[in-house]
Amino acid sequence: MIQLTSTFVSRSLVPTISPRLRLRPRSVVPMTICMNQSRMEKVVVIMGATGTGKSRLSVDLATRFSGEIINSDKMQFYDGLEITTNQISISERCGVPHHLLGELPHDDDELTASKFKSLASQDISEIVSRGKLPIIAGGSNTFIHALLVDRFEPETHPFSDKGSISSDLRYDCCFLWVDVSVPVLFHHLSKRVDQMMESGMLEELAGFYNPRNSGSKTKTGIHKAIGVPEFDRYFEVYPPGKNEKMSEWDPVRKAAYEEAVKEIKENTWLLAKKQIDRIIKLRSSGWEIHRLDATASFGKSSREVWDKTVLDESIKIVKRFLLTD
Structure with a gap:
């Protein structure tokens, strides 16, 4: 466990919260307080196409920086199709608390970007209040955009021809992009x-x-x-x-x-290509996204190669980020 500042002191991991309990109404926090506090909250955001190892990296970092993970994959919010939606298993979570993962009944209405912003924002505040590091992980870039931008316009799709992407963010963010070459x-x-x-x-x-x-x-x-x-x-x-x-x-x-x-x-x-295109668009719009080439780890001895080419570099980036005011 890496101890960096008093904000992220080492504590025992909080037990994973029961999905059914998480469906209860959440407490209401005054918007003015949320706005002032959110400017100071540090958040790690792990991005990438489906299948590139975002969940793996999120757990690797959470266990080293006393973090908790917030899912941002819109299909993994629901329960009932764990294999089909490729949800990370309980054993693979290594005791790290996961939020907004398999919490919604499969027959629930579609979760909107606005609703995700509300739920994830409160999770971030609660995680920070426990002295832990919020880690956002998932491939739904429209939801990530809705959560992070200072001025979210729910009626406009940011990645459409008429949409726009702002580089003014609500949180102090560290973006990590797990990328893999197209053929691999x-x-x-x-x-x-x-x-x-x-x-x-x-x-x-x-x-x-x-x-x-x-x-x-x-x-x-x-x-x-x-x-x-x-x-x-x-x-x-x-x-x-x-x-x-x-x-x-x-x-x-x-x-x-x-x-x-x-x-x-x-x-x-097709989904993977769309996700990559959107990450490139975010990057070109001023988001400082660190690209991590995980191509070499998709083969034999992948754990050792993953640690060397992806994890070690990620740890360096996150450590610098947390030590910066």
Whole structure:
């Protein structure tokens, strides 16, 4: 544990809060107090395309800087599809408290950027009040923008042609961008989808499937998660059943399954490209984002390479950031 200032003294980690308890109404803090305090609050923000290791780095840093993590992946706010949304497991969290992760019921209305800003802002204040370091981690850059900019305009999409991105931020931020070269990331994401299917993603989606919702053209909330619409179309033809073995499927059904998996891979890659484009746009708009090249760690002996090329550099950056007034 690195002890830097009196603000971030070493304390025992706070137990993870029960998701159901977190759904209770939160206390109201006067806006004037929030505005004055937020100027002084230091926040680490971990960005990157899906599958690049944001969750991994957030835990690595949280265990070294007495931090707590706030999820900013809009699909991971909901419960019920842990494999499909690729939520970090309990064991991988290493005892670090996570906020806004799997807290909303899967049938909840869509979480807006404004609502996320409200919830995450209060989490930041509470984390700082405990002497801990808030770490934002996730790939939803529209939500990150809404939380951090000094003047958030909910009616305007910041990454649209008519949108604008401000470099005036509400917090003192340290931005870390975990980046991976395109060929390596493309291969990794394809392989990751296969691993997710082998880990029970098909069964998870089958249990989530509801024929009444599958025909809807307008998807909201977790129903927009990559994997749900692709397999909704598959389940419309091949409804989930009991004791079905893939080895007993006929060629037509196997082809339909493979097509759904292919679509998931393609849509995952499109998401990754969009996330990278938006990070580049934030960077070009004045956000001081430190790029960390994690390409070499996506291979053999990845832990050792990860520590050398990503973690060690991140620790140096965060340490300098926390020591700066």
